[in-house]
Amino acid sequence: MRRSLPLLLVGAFGFAMLVQYFTPLPAGRAIYGRVLEWMQVIFAAGLVLGGFNYARTHLRKVGRPGGDRVYSALALAALILMLAAGFMGGIERGSLFLWLFDNVQVPLQQTVFSLLAFFVASAAFRGFRARSVEAALLLCVALLVMIGRIPVGEMMGIGLPESARWLVDVPAVAAKRGILIGIGLGSVAVALRVMLGIERAWLGGSR
Protein backbone atom coordinates (compact mmCIF):
# COMPACT_ATOMS: atom_id res chain seq x y z
CA MET A 1 0.00 0.00 0.00
CA ARG A 2 2.87 2.34 0.86
CA ARG A 3 4.14 2.00 -2.69
CA SER A 4 0.95 1.35 -4.64
CA LEU A 5 -0.86 4.50 -3.48
CA PRO A 6 1.86 6.93 -4.66
CA LEU A 7 2.14 5.01 -7.95
CA LEU A 8 -1.62 5.17 -8.45
CA LEU A 9 -1.72 8.90 -7.63
CA VAL A 10 1.16 9.72 -9.99
CA GLY A 11 -0.40 7.68 -12.80
CA ALA A 12 -3.86 9.19 -12.29
CA PHE A 13 -2.62 12.78 -12.07
CA GLY A 14 -0.19 12.33 -14.95
CA PHE A 15 -2.81 10.98 -17.34
CA ALA A 16 -5.48 13.44 -16.11
CA MET A 17 -3.17 16.41 -16.83
CA LEU A 18 -2.22 14.93 -20.19
CA VAL A 19 -5.89 14.51 -21.21
CA GLN A 20 -6.75 17.94 -19.79
CA TYR A 21 -4.15 19.61 -22.04
CA PHE A 22 -6.04 18.47 -25.15
CA THR A 23 -9.55 19.02 -23.74
CA PRO A 24 -11.18 22.46 -23.91
CA LEU A 25 -13.91 21.54 -21.35
CA PRO A 26 -14.47 24.11 -18.54
CA ALA A 27 -14.33 21.33 -15.90
CA GLY A 28 -10.89 20.38 -17.14
CA ARG A 29 -9.66 23.97 -16.81
CA ALA A 30 -11.10 24.23 -13.30
CA ILE A 31 -9.29 21.05 -12.22
CA TYR A 32 -6.13 22.32 -13.91
CA GLY A 33 -6.29 25.62 -11.99
CA ARG A 34 -6.79 23.78 -8.71
CA VAL A 35 -3.87 21.44 -9.37
CA LEU A 36 -1.61 24.43 -10.09
CA GLU A 37 -2.59 25.91 -6.70
CA TRP A 38 -1.79 22.60 -4.99
CA MET A 39 1.60 22.51 -6.64
CA GLN A 40 2.42 25.95 -5.24
CA VAL A 41 1.25 24.96 -1.75
CA ILE A 42 3.30 21.74 -1.82
CA PHE A 43 6.42 23.59 -2.97
CA ALA A 44 5.98 26.39 -0.45
CA ALA A 45 5.63 23.76 2.28
CA GLY A 46 8.78 22.10 0.96
CA LEU A 47 10.61 25.41 1.21
CA VAL A 48 9.61 25.83 4.86
CA LEU A 49 10.60 22.22 5.55
CA GLY A 50 13.97 22.90 3.90
CA GLY A 51 14.47 25.91 6.17
CA PHE A 52 13.75 23.85 9.29
CA ASN A 53 16.04 21.07 8.11
CA TYR A 54 18.81 23.59 7.47
CA ALA A 55 18.41 25.00 10.98
CA ARG A 56 18.28 21.53 12.57
CA THR A 57 21.39 20.31 10.74
CA HIS A 58 23.43 23.34 11.80
CA LEU A 59 22.09 23.27 15.37
CA ARG A 60 23.38 19.70 15.67
CA LYS A 61 26.77 20.72 14.29
CA VAL A 62 27.01 23.63 16.72
CA GLY A 63 26.51 21.16 19.57
CA ARG A 64 29.39 18.97 18.41
CA PRO A 65 32.99 19.76 19.34
CA GLY A 66 35.29 20.72 16.46
CA GLY A 67 36.40 23.67 14.36
CA ASP A 68 33.46 23.46 11.94
CA ARG A 69 30.93 24.49 14.60
CA VAL A 70 31.96 28.12 14.05
CA TYR A 71 30.76 27.97 10.44
CA SER A 72 27.47 26.37 11.48
CA ALA A 73 26.97 29.07 14.10
CA LEU A 74 27.63 31.70 11.43
CA ALA A 75 25.16 30.02 9.05
CA LEU A 76 22.48 30.02 11.76
CA ALA A 77 23.22 33.63 12.70
CA ALA A 78 22.91 34.65 9.03
CA LEU A 79 19.60 32.79 8.72
CA ILE A 80 18.16 34.47 11.82
CA LEU A 81 19.51 37.89 10.84
CA MET A 82 18.02 37.78 7.32
CA LEU A 83 14.67 36.46 8.60
CA ALA A 84 14.51 39.14 11.29
CA ALA A 85 15.57 41.88 8.84
CA GLY A 86 12.95 40.79 6.31
CA PHE A 87 10.06 40.33 8.72
CA MET A 88 10.75 43.36 10.93
CA GLY A 89 12.20 45.92 8.52
CA GLY A 90 10.57 44.91 5.24
CA ILE A 91 12.25 44.15 1.92
CA GLU A 92 11.93 47.46 0.11
CA ARG A 93 14.82 49.55 -1.19
CA GLY A 94 16.56 51.16 1.78
CA SER A 95 15.68 48.29 4.13
CA LEU A 96 18.28 46.39 6.15
CA PHE A 97 17.32 43.19 4.33
CA LEU A 98 18.14 44.59 0.88
CA TRP A 99 21.25 46.35 2.22
CA LEU A 100 22.57 43.05 3.60
CA PHE A 101 21.70 41.26 0.37
CA ASP A 102 23.36 43.89 -1.83
CA ASN A 103 26.44 44.41 0.33
CA VAL A 104 27.12 40.96 1.78
CA GLN A 105 25.53 38.15 -0.21
CA VAL A 106 25.95 39.58 -3.72
CA PRO A 107 29.68 40.49 -3.38
CA LEU A 108 30.42 37.17 -1.66
CA GLN A 109 28.82 35.13 -4.42
CA GLN A 110 30.37 37.22 -7.15
CA THR A 111 33.81 36.88 -5.56
CA VAL A 112 33.57 33.10 -5.42
CA PHE A 113 32.29 32.92 -9.00
CA SER A 114 34.98 35.28 -10.31
CA LEU A 115 37.69 32.95 -9.00
CA LEU A 116 36.77 30.78 -11.99
CA ALA A 117 38.58 33.21 -14.29
CA PHE A 118 41.84 32.57 -12.45
CA PHE A 119 41.44 28.80 -12.48
CA VAL A 120 40.38 28.76 -16.13
CA ALA A 121 43.46 30.80 -17.09
CA SER A 122 45.75 28.55 -15.07
CA ALA A 123 44.16 25.37 -16.48
CA ALA A 124 44.36 26.74 -20.05
CA PHE A 125 48.04 27.57 -19.61
CA ARG A 126 48.89 24.12 -18.27
CA GLY A 127 46.50 21.83 -20.09
CA PHE A 128 45.46 23.38 -23.42
CA ARG A 129 48.09 21.75 -25.65
CA ALA A 130 48.13 20.92 -29.38
CA ARG A 131 49.19 17.33 -28.63
CA SER A 132 47.23 15.83 -31.57
CA VAL A 133 45.39 17.01 -34.69
CA GLU A 134 42.07 17.01 -32.82
CA ALA A 135 43.53 18.93 -29.88
CA ALA A 136 45.13 21.44 -32.29
CA LEU A 137 41.78 21.91 -34.03
CA LEU A 138 40.02 22.48 -30.70
CA LEU A 139 42.73 24.93 -29.67
CA CYS A 140 42.47 26.94 -32.92
CA VAL A 141 38.65 27.08 -32.70
CA ALA A 142 38.78 28.19 -29.05
CA LEU A 143 41.29 30.94 -29.79
CA LEU A 144 39.32 32.08 -32.83
CA VAL A 145 36.05 32.30 -30.87
CA MET A 146 37.77 34.08 -27.97
CA ILE A 147 39.30 36.75 -30.18
CA GLY A 148 36.29 36.96 -32.49
CA ARG A 149 33.98 37.76 -29.57
CA ILE A 150 35.87 40.89 -28.47
CA PRO A 151 36.19 44.32 -30.12
CA VAL A 152 39.90 43.68 -30.81
CA GLY A 153 38.87 40.89 -33.20
CA GLU A 154 36.49 43.30 -34.95
CA MET A 155 39.24 45.92 -35.26
CA MET A 156 41.55 43.47 -37.06
CA GLY A 157 39.12 43.53 -40.00
CA ILE A 158 39.89 40.02 -41.27
CA GLY A 159 36.47 38.48 -40.70
CA LEU A 160 37.20 37.08 -37.24
CA PRO A 161 33.79 38.01 -35.71
CA GLU A 162 31.95 36.46 -38.67
CA SER A 163 34.03 33.28 -38.41
CA ALA A 164 33.48 33.09 -34.65
CA ARG A 165 29.75 33.67 -35.12
CA TRP A 166 29.60 30.92 -37.77
CA LEU A 167 31.39 28.48 -35.46
CA VAL A 168 28.98 29.25 -32.61
CA ASP A 169 25.82 29.40 -34.75
CA VAL A 170 26.37 26.42 -37.05
CA PRO A 171 28.56 23.52 -35.80
CA ALA A 172 28.00 24.22 -32.09
CA VAL A 173 24.24 24.72 -32.52
CA ALA A 174 23.97 21.58 -34.70
CA ALA A 175 25.45 19.53 -31.85
CA LYS A 176 23.29 21.32 -29.30
CA ARG A 177 20.14 20.73 -31.34
CA GLY A 178 20.88 17.01 -31.47
CA ILE A 179 21.34 16.95 -27.70
CA LEU A 180 18.08 18.88 -27.16
CA ILE A 181 16.09 16.49 -29.37
CA GLY A 182 17.61 13.58 -27.46
CA ILE A 183 16.70 15.16 -24.12
CA GLY A 184 13.13 15.79 -25.36
CA LEU A 185 12.60 12.21 -26.46
CA GLY A 186 14.20 10.93 -23.25
CA SER A 187 11.92 13.14 -21.14
CA VAL A 188 8.81 11.77 -22.87
CA ALA A 189 10.02 8.21 -22.35
CA VAL A 190 10.84 8.78 -18.66
CA ALA A 191 7.49 10.55 -18.06
CA LEU A 192 5.60 7.62 -19.59
CA ARG A 193 7.61 5.11 -17.55
CA VAL A 194 6.86 7.04 -14.35
CA MET A 195 3.15 7.37 -15.15
CA LEU A 196 2.85 3.69 -16.01
CA GLY A 197 4.68 2.69 -12.83
CA ILE A 198 7.61 1.08 -14.67
CA GLU A 199 10.11 3.60 -13.34
CA ARG A 200 10.01 3.51 -9.54
CA ALA A 201 13.38 4.91 -8.48
CA TRP A 202 11.71 8.18 -7.40
CA LEU A 203 9.91 6.26 -4.64
CA GLY A 204 13.26 5.62 -2.94
CA GLY A 205 14.09 2.43 -1.06
CA SER A 206 15.84 -0.64 -2.39
CA ARG A 207 13.10 -2.07 -4.65
Place this chain on the structure above:
Amino acid sequence: MSLATFDRRIIFGVIFLAVAAPLIVPIGLVSEVSPGTQQFYDLIEQLPEGSVIMLSFDCEASSWPEIGPVADALVRHAMRRRLKIIGTSFLSEGTALGYDLLTRLTRQTGMPYGADWIYLGFRPQYIAAMLGMGESIQTEFPEDYTGRPLDSLPLSRQVRTYADMALVVSIADDTMPQYWIEYAGGRYGVKIATGLSAVMVTTFTPYLDSRQLAAVIGGLKGAAEYERRLGIRGSGSRGMDAQSTAHLAIILLVIVGNVAYFAGRKKP
Protein backbone atom coordinates in the same frame (compact mmCIF):
# COMPACT_ATOMS: atom_id res chain seq x y z
CA MET B 1 61.65 27.17 -15.41
CA SER B 2 59.50 24.28 -16.69
CA LEU B 3 55.71 24.28 -16.99
CA ALA B 4 55.44 21.85 -14.09
CA THR B 5 57.27 24.20 -11.73
CA PHE B 6 55.80 27.42 -13.12
CA ASP B 7 54.38 29.48 -10.28
CA ARG B 8 50.70 29.87 -11.00
CA ARG B 9 50.55 33.01 -8.89
CA ILE B 10 52.15 34.71 -11.92
CA ILE B 11 49.16 33.61 -14.03
CA PHE B 12 46.77 34.83 -11.35
CA GLY B 13 48.63 38.17 -11.29
CA VAL B 14 48.40 38.52 -15.07
CA ILE B 15 44.64 37.82 -15.03
CA PHE B 16 44.10 40.19 -12.11
CA LEU B 17 45.88 43.00 -13.96
CA ALA B 18 44.09 42.19 -17.23
CA VAL B 19 40.69 42.48 -15.52
CA ALA B 20 41.35 45.27 -13.02
CA ALA B 21 43.36 47.73 -15.15
CA PRO B 22 40.63 48.41 -17.79
CA LEU B 23 38.03 48.78 -15.04
CA ILE B 24 40.18 51.44 -13.33
CA VAL B 25 41.36 53.09 -16.56
CA PRO B 26 38.72 52.41 -19.25
CA ILE B 27 40.05 51.74 -22.74
CA GLY B 28 36.82 52.65 -24.54
CA LEU B 29 36.67 49.70 -26.93
CA VAL B 30 33.61 49.81 -29.17
CA SER B 31 31.59 46.69 -30.04
CA GLU B 32 29.96 46.40 -33.44
CA VAL B 33 26.23 45.67 -33.17
CA SER B 34 25.65 42.04 -34.15
CA PRO B 35 22.50 40.88 -36.03
CA GLY B 36 21.18 39.15 -32.87
CA THR B 37 21.37 42.30 -30.77
CA GLN B 38 19.83 44.35 -33.58
CA GLN B 39 16.96 41.82 -33.73
CA PHE B 40 16.31 42.29 -30.00
CA TYR B 41 16.49 46.07 -30.32
CA ASP B 42 14.03 46.01 -33.23
CA LEU B 43 11.67 43.78 -31.28
CA ILE B 44 11.43 46.31 -28.44
CA GLU B 45 11.36 49.21 -30.88
CA GLN B 46 8.37 47.75 -32.75
CA LEU B 47 6.19 47.43 -29.62
CA PRO B 48 3.56 50.18 -29.47
CA GLU B 49 3.91 52.76 -26.71
CA GLY B 50 2.13 51.63 -23.54
CA SER B 51 2.54 47.92 -24.31
CA VAL B 52 3.10 45.71 -21.29
CA ILE B 53 6.19 43.52 -21.07
CA MET B 54 7.11 41.07 -18.34
CA LEU B 55 10.73 40.95 -17.16
CA SER B 56 11.62 37.84 -15.23
CA PHE B 57 14.91 37.97 -13.34
CA ASP B 58 15.81 34.29 -13.43
CA CYS B 59 19.41 34.58 -12.36
CA GLU B 60 21.72 34.26 -9.38
CA ALA B 61 23.82 36.97 -7.78
CA SER B 62 27.02 35.27 -8.93
CA SER B 63 26.29 35.94 -12.61
CA TRP B 64 24.83 39.42 -12.09
CA PRO B 65 28.00 41.25 -13.28
CA GLU B 66 27.41 39.63 -16.67
CA ILE B 67 23.60 39.57 -16.72
CA GLY B 68 23.01 42.86 -14.89
CA PRO B 69 24.23 45.05 -17.78
CA VAL B 70 21.90 43.15 -20.14
CA ALA B 71 18.95 43.76 -17.82
CA ASP B 72 19.97 47.39 -17.32
CA ALA B 73 20.09 48.10 -21.07
CA LEU B 74 16.76 46.36 -21.71
CA VAL B 75 14.98 48.24 -18.92
CA ARG B 76 16.40 51.56 -20.15
CA HIS B 77 15.16 50.80 -23.66
CA ALA B 78 11.73 49.76 -22.38
CA MET B 79 11.45 52.98 -20.37
CA ARG B 80 12.58 55.05 -23.35
CA ARG B 81 9.85 53.39 -25.43
CA ARG B 82 7.35 54.10 -22.61
CA LEU B 83 6.53 50.42 -22.20
CA LYS B 84 4.93 49.24 -18.98
CA ILE B 85 6.91 46.70 -17.01
CA ILE B 86 5.83 43.79 -14.82
CA GLY B 87 8.79 42.35 -12.93
CA THR B 88 8.99 38.90 -11.43
CA SER B 89 11.52 36.19 -10.63
CA PHE B 90 11.65 32.45 -10.16
CA LEU B 91 15.01 32.41 -8.39
CA SER B 92 15.16 33.91 -4.90
CA GLU B 93 18.35 35.91 -5.52
CA GLY B 94 17.12 37.27 -8.83
CA THR B 95 14.08 38.63 -6.98
CA ALA B 96 16.03 41.18 -4.95
CA LEU B 97 18.39 41.97 -7.85
CA GLY B 98 15.52 42.68 -10.22
CA TYR B 99 13.61 44.76 -7.69
CA ASP B 100 16.72 46.77 -6.91
CA LEU B 101 17.44 47.45 -10.59
CA LEU B 102 13.87 48.41 -11.46
CA THR B 103 13.51 50.64 -8.40
CA ARG B 104 16.79 52.44 -9.18
CA LEU B 105 16.09 53.01 -12.87
CA THR B 106 12.43 53.95 -12.50
CA ARG B 107 13.32 56.47 -9.77
CA GLN B 108 15.76 58.13 -12.17
CA THR B 109 13.04 58.62 -14.76
CA GLY B 110 10.14 59.17 -12.38
CA MET B 111 8.15 56.17 -13.61
CA PRO B 112 5.33 55.78 -11.06
CA TYR B 113 4.99 52.42 -9.31
CA GLY B 114 1.63 50.77 -9.81
CA ALA B 115 0.74 52.65 -12.99
CA ASP B 116 3.82 52.11 -15.18
CA TRP B 117 5.54 49.24 -13.44
CA ILE B 118 4.88 46.67 -10.77
CA TYR B 119 6.98 43.97 -9.17
CA LEU B 120 5.32 40.64 -8.44
CA GLY B 121 8.25 39.06 -6.64
CA PHE B 122 9.16 35.42 -6.22
CA ARG B 123 7.35 32.12 -6.58
CA PRO B 124 9.16 28.91 -5.64
CA GLN B 125 7.65 26.50 -8.15
CA TYR B 126 8.28 28.10 -11.50
CA ILE B 127 6.40 25.67 -13.74
CA ALA B 128 3.18 25.99 -11.75
CA ALA B 129 3.65 29.76 -11.54
CA MET B 130 4.27 30.14 -15.28
CA LEU B 131 1.19 28.06 -16.06
CA GLY B 132 -0.81 29.83 -13.34
CA MET B 133 -0.11 33.27 -14.80
CA GLY B 134 -1.58 32.06 -18.06
CA GLU B 135 -4.88 31.55 -16.21
CA SER B 136 -4.78 34.54 -13.86
CA ILE B 137 -1.88 36.67 -12.63
CA GLN B 138 -4.01 37.91 -9.71
CA THR B 139 -4.66 34.36 -8.51
CA GLU B 140 -1.00 33.48 -8.80
CA PHE B 141 0.21 36.70 -7.16
CA PRO B 142 -2.58 38.13 -4.95
CA GLU B 143 -0.02 40.64 -3.60
CA ASP B 144 3.02 42.34 -5.09
CA TYR B 145 6.59 41.97 -3.79
CA THR B 146 6.05 44.43 -0.97
CA GLY B 147 2.69 43.03 0.12
CA ARG B 148 0.32 45.47 -1.59
CA PRO B 149 -2.86 43.83 -2.95
CA LEU B 150 -2.39 43.46 -6.68
CA ASP B 151 -5.89 44.64 -7.46
CA SER B 152 -5.08 47.99 -5.84
CA LEU B 153 -2.49 48.72 -8.57
CA PRO B 154 -3.80 50.26 -11.83
CA LEU B 155 -1.42 48.31 -14.09
CA SER B 156 -2.49 45.05 -12.52
CA ARG B 157 -6.14 45.77 -13.26
CA GLN B 158 -5.15 46.21 -16.91
CA VAL B 159 -3.19 42.96 -17.18
CA ARG B 160 -4.88 39.70 -16.25
CA THR B 161 -3.01 37.01 -18.20
CA TYR B 162 -0.25 36.63 -20.81
CA ALA B 163 -2.84 37.62 -23.42
CA ASP B 164 -2.53 41.21 -22.14
CA MET B 165 1.25 41.24 -22.56
CA ALA B 166 3.24 42.02 -25.68
CA LEU B 167 6.37 40.16 -24.60
CA VAL B 168 7.98 38.15 -21.81
CA VAL B 169 11.74 38.56 -21.34
CA SER B 170 13.62 36.12 -19.16
CA ILE B 171 16.94 37.49 -17.86
CA ALA B 172 18.66 34.21 -17.15
CA ASP B 173 21.97 32.52 -16.46
CA ASP B 174 20.63 29.00 -16.77
CA THR B 175 17.89 27.06 -18.57
CA MET B 176 14.87 28.97 -17.20
CA PRO B 177 13.95 30.45 -20.63
CA GLN B 178 13.34 26.87 -21.77
CA TYR B 179 10.45 26.63 -19.26
CA TRP B 180 9.13 29.99 -20.40
CA ILE B 181 9.17 28.70 -24.00
CA GLU B 182 7.51 25.40 -23.09
CA TYR B 183 4.89 26.57 -20.61
CA ALA B 184 4.14 30.25 -21.32
CA GLY B 185 5.03 30.35 -25.02
CA GLY B 186 3.89 26.86 -25.96
CA ARG B 187 0.66 26.76 -24.01
CA TYR B 188 -0.44 30.40 -23.97
CA GLY B 189 1.22 31.73 -27.11
CA VAL B 190 2.95 34.72 -25.53
CA LYS B 191 6.07 35.97 -27.31
CA ILE B 192 9.27 35.07 -25.42
CA ALA B 193 12.70 36.69 -25.63
CA THR B 194 15.72 36.20 -23.42
CA GLY B 195 18.83 37.94 -22.15
CA LEU B 196 21.42 35.31 -21.29
CA SER B 197 24.90 34.76 -19.98
CA ALA B 198 27.18 34.24 -22.99
CA VAL B 199 27.75 30.57 -22.27
CA MET B 200 24.03 29.82 -22.59
CA VAL B 201 23.49 31.41 -26.01
CA THR B 202 24.25 28.24 -27.99
CA THR B 203 21.67 26.34 -25.95
CA PHE B 204 18.93 28.73 -27.02
CA THR B 205 19.87 29.39 -30.65
CA PRO B 206 17.82 26.37 -31.85
CA TYR B 207 14.73 27.95 -30.26
CA LEU B 208 15.51 31.20 -32.05
CA ASP B 209 15.79 29.36 -35.37
CA SER B 210 12.44 27.64 -34.76
CA ARG B 211 10.89 31.03 -33.79
CA GLN B 212 9.92 29.77 -30.36
CA LEU B 213 12.11 32.62 -29.15
CA ALA B 214 11.63 36.08 -30.61
CA ALA B 215 15.15 37.32 -29.79
CA VAL B 216 18.26 36.48 -27.79
CA ILE B 217 20.90 38.79 -26.38
CA GLY B 218 23.98 37.25 -24.83
CA GLY B 219 26.46 38.25 -22.17
CA LEU B 220 28.53 41.36 -21.68
CA LYS B 221 29.15 41.62 -25.42
CA GLY B 222 25.42 41.66 -26.07
CA ALA B 223 24.96 44.30 -23.37
CA ALA B 224 27.78 46.43 -24.80
CA GLU B 225 26.27 46.18 -28.29
CA TYR B 226 22.82 47.07 -26.95
CA GLU B 227 24.23 50.06 -25.09
CA ARG B 228 25.90 51.19 -28.32
CA ARG B 229 22.55 50.89 -30.11
CA LEU B 230 20.94 52.96 -27.35
CA GLY B 231 23.74 55.52 -27.59
CA ILE B 232 24.91 55.10 -24.01
CA ARG B 233 28.08 53.79 -22.41
CA GLY B 234 27.12 51.74 -19.38
CA SER B 235 28.40 48.82 -17.34
CA GLY B 236 28.27 46.49 -20.37
CA SER B 237 30.72 48.60 -22.38
CA ARG B 238 33.01 49.07 -19.36
CA GLY B 239 32.89 45.35 -18.62
CA MET B 240 33.66 44.55 -22.24
CA ASP B 241 36.99 46.37 -21.89
CA ALA B 242 37.95 44.04 -19.04
CA GLN B 243 36.61 40.97 -20.83
CA SER B 244 38.63 41.86 -23.94
CA THR B 245 41.92 42.19 -22.07
CA ALA B 246 41.18 39.01 -20.09
CA HIS B 247 40.54 37.10 -23.34
CA LEU B 248 43.79 38.45 -24.80
CA ALA B 249 45.69 37.49 -21.64
CA ILE B 250 44.32 33.92 -21.77
CA ILE B 251 45.14 33.65 -25.50
CA LEU B 252 48.67 34.83 -24.73
CA LEU B 253 49.00 32.32 -21.88
CA VAL B 254 47.81 29.46 -24.11
CA ILE B 255 50.31 30.43 -26.83
CA VAL B 256 53.18 30.72 -24.32
CA GLY B 257 52.18 27.39 -22.78
CA ASN B 258 52.23 25.66 -26.18
CA VAL B 259 55.55 27.21 -27.20
CA ALA B 260 57.08 26.07 -23.91
CA TYR B 261 55.56 22.60 -24.37
CA PHE B 262 56.98 22.12 -27.88
CA ALA B 263 60.34 23.64 -26.92
CA GLY B 264 60.52 21.22 -23.97
CA ARG B 265 59.69 18.22 -26.19
CA LYS B 266 62.56 18.92 -28.57
CA LYS B 267 65.11 18.74 -25.75
CA PRO B 268 66.71 15.28 -25.36
